[in-house]
Amino acid sequence: MSLNTYRAGPDEHGHFGIYGGRFVAETLMPLILDLEKAYTAAKDDPAFKAEMGYYLNQYVGRPSKLYFAERLTNELGGAKIYLKREELNHTGAHKINNCIGQILLAKRMGKTRIIAETGAGQHGVATATVCALFGLPCTIYMGEVDIARQQPNVFRMKLLGAEVKPVTSGSRTLKDAMNEALRDWVTNVGDTFYIIGTTAGPHPYPALVRDFQSIIGHEVREQMVAMEGRLPDTLVACIGGGSNALGLFYPFLDDADVAMVAVEAAGHGIETGAHAASLTGGRPGVLHGNRTYLLQDEDGQILEGHSISAGLDYPGIGPEHSWLHDVGRVTYVSATDTEALDAFQRLSKVEGIIPALESSHALAEVIRRAPTLPKDHLMVVNLSGRGDKDIFTVARELGVSL
């Protein structure tokens, strides 16, 4: 990979440096090769781009606004803070950008059944939504533990006509939901398309999801130039698997003056072991089709992640982030449950916007970082989702019964 650009990956084997790859069972290998072929063709097809553009505009409501958060900026007294309002998308998060892209790809490939994994339920809801839109049957795998803490999204998926299959194996959270979706895929190889919800999985998923989410960064670029006449100085996003962060960062990777900060979930604190910070607290391994940083013990057994936010507690991270981490292009930090909860409440009160607990991790970093920067420093934070789904969790944390 040439280092004149950070945007050349992955190579033809799906590698970003030593990360990525295609670590899947032989049964799935022909399927991901087909997917790669179909995606390569679709990517350069004007008809595909036009169709995506149509649904992103008319159905999702794009472009999402880049909003100057004046009150938050004044309170923090430093950098000028802009919110990229992905929470205003239909279904309330960035996840739908990717789902529109993948379901159009599924249709192109003649697939007639959709499966997906979900943690917080946002990707599940987005997948169920596009399946309703295109009239395709949809099965969502969700860990039993997550089902219990994300009831509103479970009901939403059912209303949208999806079948939600509780996953009872392993730790009964997102990683197990992904295992179960892979088991379904390996069993239903003929008709089924697996819509992966983040920049993870075997090649070509990490690249494909990144590309579909890159509309976030492309819009920010245009919007910021229109509003401020120049590029932003710092971009901030939270990291579960890494799709909202890469979507924002990717179009700026080669702009050397744009700093990028990604925020992992530190849970109860990195030192407690109860966290989901794969880069800060993990090491390279192989899971779910790719090599990347993973939370694992000495023997290579995968550990459970912990975060107050169900969308962040995945024990891995997309392979491109592992590479960007090692080459130092992106700075990776973490925020605890408590910091995220504080940020959640602060944005609600100061700007009248209730953010998702996932996005609140990015906001926590903004709250730490903005006061140290000059007033002409332009900082963009990806408000990846809205917090309605989290009010029960937050109420419980605050000792309020609803």
Place this chain on the structure above:
Amino acid sequence: MSTTNSRIDRRFAALKAEGRAGLVAFITAGDPDHDTCLDLLKGLPGAGADLIELGMPFTDPMADGPAIQASTLRALAAGARMTRTLDLVKAFREGDADTPIILMGYYNPVYAYGVDRFLADAKTAGVDGLIVVDLPPEEDGELCLPAQAAGVNFIRLATPTTDKARLPAVLANTSGFIYYVSIAGITGAGSATSDAIAAAVAHLRSGTDLPVAVGFGITTPQGAADVARVADAAVVGSAIVRRLEANLDADGKAKPGLVPDVLGFVGQLAAGVRGARK
């Protein structure tokens, strides 16, 4: 490329000379506990297993059904880890110089152990082959090629999605035997028809002289016999693991009689295989 005259090659040559197919028995290392597993392992050849697949426990067995998932988690809960798996092989080898042992599992525990160190220790312990579910030909540089170089067979899975175009890639760098996964699916689910299996084995034989073993979905002596008529070996995993599970108490501990009961079942499977072509 084949690693010639390995223990696996010799075993298949002997089976051919006897004019019969072999039985490959799968158990998970450390299930339900280290000592019981070692007793089982030692008893398998006497019960009629011609080759042994020993599962390397992993928290996230993506290609396995409920029976083997539960088995691998039981083993981990009982303290299984890679060094203990290799200890089992070493202890087995002290009493058996001929029965091939193939370690089967997922890549991450091997990667975490370190590929070179793993191959050296596995070879010393008496491991003959590896089956690593999440290492397709596209990732041969990771473990397959180093294993062949270290004199350990790397056995590839062929599946119903392995068409004519893909078959050469699957066969390249495979040695010991080729393992045909008879259904698109996870371990322990469904089974293929005899006709479908016969056609698939013929398809594989068109591309290789390696022995062909068939597994996934074989649960009875009759099913094993059906496979033994067309393939060089029948692989049974989930059914043996379920038999083990039926011999656990409410706390997941081995009940007295577990070892003879499981070995008795393996004996029935072996009888099916041995009688198949008579």
